[in-house]
Amino acid sequence: MLYVVGLGLGNEKDVSVRGLEAIRRCAHVYLEHYTSVLGVDCEALEAFYGCRVTLADREFVEERVDGMLHQAREADVAFLVVGDPFGATTHTDLLLRAREEQVDYEIVHNASIINAVGCCGLQLYNFGMCVSMVFFTDTWKPDSFYDKLAVNRRNGMHTLVLLDIKVKEPNMEQLARGRKVYEPARFMTVNVALEQMMEVERTRGEALYGTDTFVVGLARVGQPSQMIKYGPISELARHEFGAPLHSLIIPAPDHTLHESERDMLRSFR
Amino acid sequence: MLYVVGLGLGNEKDVSVRGLEAIRRCAHVYLEHYTSVLGVDCEALEAFYGCRVTLADREFVEERVDGMLHQAREADVAFLVVGDPFGATTHTDLLLRAREEQVDYEIVHNASIINAVGCCGLQLYNFGMCVSMVFFTDTWKPDSFYDKLAVNRRNGMHTLVLLDIKVKEPNMEQLARGRKVYEPARFMTVNVALEQMMEVERTRGEALYGTDTFVVGLARVGQPSQMIKYGPISELARHEFGAPLHSLIIPAPDHTLHESERDMLRSFR
Numbered sequence: 001m002l003y004v005v006g007l008g009l010g011n012e013k014d015v016s017v018r019g020l021e022a023i024r025r026c027a028h029v030y031l032e033h034y035t036s037v038l039g040v041d042c043e044a045l046e047a048f049y050g051c052r053v054t055l056a057d058r059e060f061v062e063e064r065v066d067g068m069l070h071q072a073r074e075a076d077v078a079f080l081v082v083g084d085p086f087g088a089t090t091h092t093d094l095l096l097r098a099r100e101e102q103v104d105y106e107i108v109h110n111a112s113i114i115n116a117v118g119c120c121g122l123q124l125y126n127f128g129m130c131v132s133m134v135f136f137t138d139t140w141k142p143d144s145f146y147d148k149l150a151v152n153r154r155n156g157m158h159t160l161v162l163l164d165i166k167v168k169e170p171n172m173e174q175l176a177r178g179r180k181v182y183e184p185a186r187f188m189t190v191n192v193a194l195e196q197m198m199e200v201e202r203t204r205g206e207a208l209y210g211t212d213t214f215v216v217g218l219a220r221v222g223q224p225s226q227m228i229k230y231g232p233i234s235e236l237a238r239h240e241f242g243a244p245l246h247s248l249i250i251p252a253p254d255h256t257l258h259e260s261e262r263d264m265l266r267s268f269r
Numbered sequence: 270m271l272y273v274v275g276l277g278l279g280n281e282k283d284v285s286v287r288g289l290e291a292i293r294r295c296a297h298v299y300l301e302h303y304t305s306v307l308g309v310d311c312e313a314l315e316a317f318y319g320c321r322v323t324l325a326d327r328e329f330v331e332e333r334v335d336g337m338l339h340q341a342r343e344a345d346v347a348f349l350v351v352g353d354p355f356g357a358t359t360h361t362d363l364l365l366r367a368r369e370e371q372v373d374y375e376i377v378h379n380a381s382i383i384n385a386v387g388c389c390g391l392q393l394y395n396f397g398m399c400v401s402m403v404f405f406t407d408t409w410k411p412d413s414f415y416d417k418l419a420v421n422r423r424n425g426m427h428t429l430v431l432l433d434i435k436v437k438e439p440n441m442e443q444l445a446r447g448r449k450v451y452e453p454a455r456f457m458t459v460n461v462a463l464e465q466m467m468e469v470e471r472t473r474g475e476a477l478y479g480t481d482t483f484v485v486g487l488a489r490v491g492q493p494s495q496m497i498k499y500g501p502i503s504e505l506a507r508h509e510f511g512a513p514l515h516s517l518i519i520p521a522p523d524h525t526l527h528e529s530e531r532d533m534l535r536s537f538r
Contacts, residue, residue: 008378013287016277016379020286084380086387092529095390099536107388109277109380109491110285111353114393116378118355121364124383125401129426130394151424157398222378260361267368 002072002103004091006084006110009222011040012048019108023049027075030056030068034167035090036082036113037187037245039223045080053080057168061090069103084112113247116221117160120228121264122251128157133193133248134164135186143200149250150208156256161248163188187244190217194237194248209233209250216249216265217241230268271341271372273360275353275379278491280309281317288377292318296344299325299337303436304359305351305382306456306514308492314349322349326437330359338372353381382516385490386429389497390533391520397426402462402517403433404455412469418519419477425525430517432457456513459486463506463517478502478519485518485534486510499537 003022008014015023023029031042033055038045046053056064056079071077085091085107098105118124129152131145145161152159166186174181194215201209209215211234219227219241229239251257251265272291277283284292292298300311302324307314315322325333325348340346354360354376367374387393398421400414414430421428435455443450463484470478478484480503488496488510498508520526520534 006380008285010287013290014285014378016283016285017289018279018282021282084384084387086384086393092387092390092392092533096529096532096536107491109283109385109388111275111378111380112384112393115353115355115381115384118353118361119376119378121361123361124355124381125399125431128397129424132394155398155420155424162394222376260365263365264361267365 001076002069002098002105003076003078003108004085004095004105005078005080005108006112007038007080007082008110009038009083009113009116011038011223012044014110014222016108016110019110020049022106022108023078023080024051025076026051026078028068028071029053029078029080030060031080032056032061032082032091034058034061034165036087036165037167038082039220061094065094065097069098069101072103084110087112087114111222113162113221114160117218117247117249119221119226120216120218120230120249120268122158122216122249122261123258126156126158126252128152128155128159130160130162132162132164133188133196135166135188136196136199141199143204146200146204146208150206153208153250153253156252158252159250161193161250163190163193163246163248165245188246190219190239190241190246190248191237193246194233198233214251214254216251216268218247218249219243220245221247228268230265270345271338271367271374272345272347272377273354273364273374274347274349274377275381276307276349276351277379278307278352278382278385280307280492281313283379283491285377285379288379289318291375291377292347292349293320294345295320295347297337297340298322298347298349299329300349301325301330301351301360303327303330303434305356305434306436307351308489330363334363334366338367338370341372353379353383356381356383380491382431382490383429386487386516386518388490388495389485389487389499389518389537391427391485391518391530392527395425395427395521397421397424397428399429399431401431401433402457402465404435404457405465405468410468412473415469415473415477419475422477422519422522425521427521428519430462430519432459432462432515432517434514457515459488459508459510459515459517460506462515463502467502483520483523485520485537487516487518488512489514490516497537499534
């Protein structure tokens, strides 16, 4: 049996009791380690579960999944995912493979950033599609988020902006010389995300938002040191949010907000 | 301290380890009991937590919240919510009251139907705003969901339809005679939701969807007996989904679906 277990957002104790019981039954435990990270490291998980946890990076998930499914036919195997198992496309692919290979699986759900952002007071049912913000390079500045944000804002919906994470990315220069050397992990800050948003607004020029647009910056949602700040882009672009992970919300236009949304946001001013 | 603890969607073991530790520390434990229900009853929770759990119905939440906040100033109090604490507006109001009264609170997140519906294979980041479907009466057939669904569908977004729940609703006839008698609990089925959708489509006549539109019916998401069916409205309107809770998804138009979304949906045909 393959258990796909969501770990939630904070530390080793955010797993559900059902999830913990499943993990402790398993012969092999893998932790998906490239679409998100917890506030604690792998050793903390191992100490709490009482078993070895193998880190599964992008390479693992793309190349060695068949081996894991093979193991799951003979024994209980846990594939741990930060947040909820369905936060990332990759995991749908894993389940499709499991179905094809007729490997039984069980999902253990947990909180995802997608529902935990409700902590800022904006109503979850009023969010439109999520957008992703990737690290811009000199030659690659994808701006498709702008059109999605436009649809959401023009229809009175909030937008969650998921910020780029680079864990175990190979250094391209070294790779060209045949050496696999990994870059240090990078997590996009609210500040960088807002800078890039303003850069795209200058190019597109549709005045979808400006430095005076109020947004919500969030850091470490679901962890004890969680931080939520509501303010204009100009202010939040300079605010120090501290350790990762960061997230960003562009609320629906102010006049469309509910009273309780407005009250709660104001308390994070 | 007030702990607002999400219980997840299935049974007593879907609470997180952190949530369970908090509950077991508390002098008073309340279970919010009118916006959603678990797959197990209150006794199962009491047995697992080892403490008394008081059911908090709508009346309680609207009238006796101040008493609970007062208790939370002197002792540890847990307010349990099925799913995630931010699934319902009411709980934002509770936290606003707590902030006003300067009562410390801590949120323990969990899975919500809003992220757990990812189990059908549709990508969470591609959902637009949620809509609610309430039980129609002869004189009250609210159709505002239709406009929201139109925005979502025309912009390539999926729509989660949250189905009405009536727990402990007073019987109006008896109430008029000064007696408080409660109606039996009612949970909207996928079948009723689809019938009502078709009724509204006939009135509005914009051909936003028809009996041949493919939708996803879900029952008991996150529970062992979970059921997911993908098919045309005509077919799902007659399908027996069994015990509550039910949910419904109107996917984005077919040509906008990702390949993995299409593959996963097909497996629920």
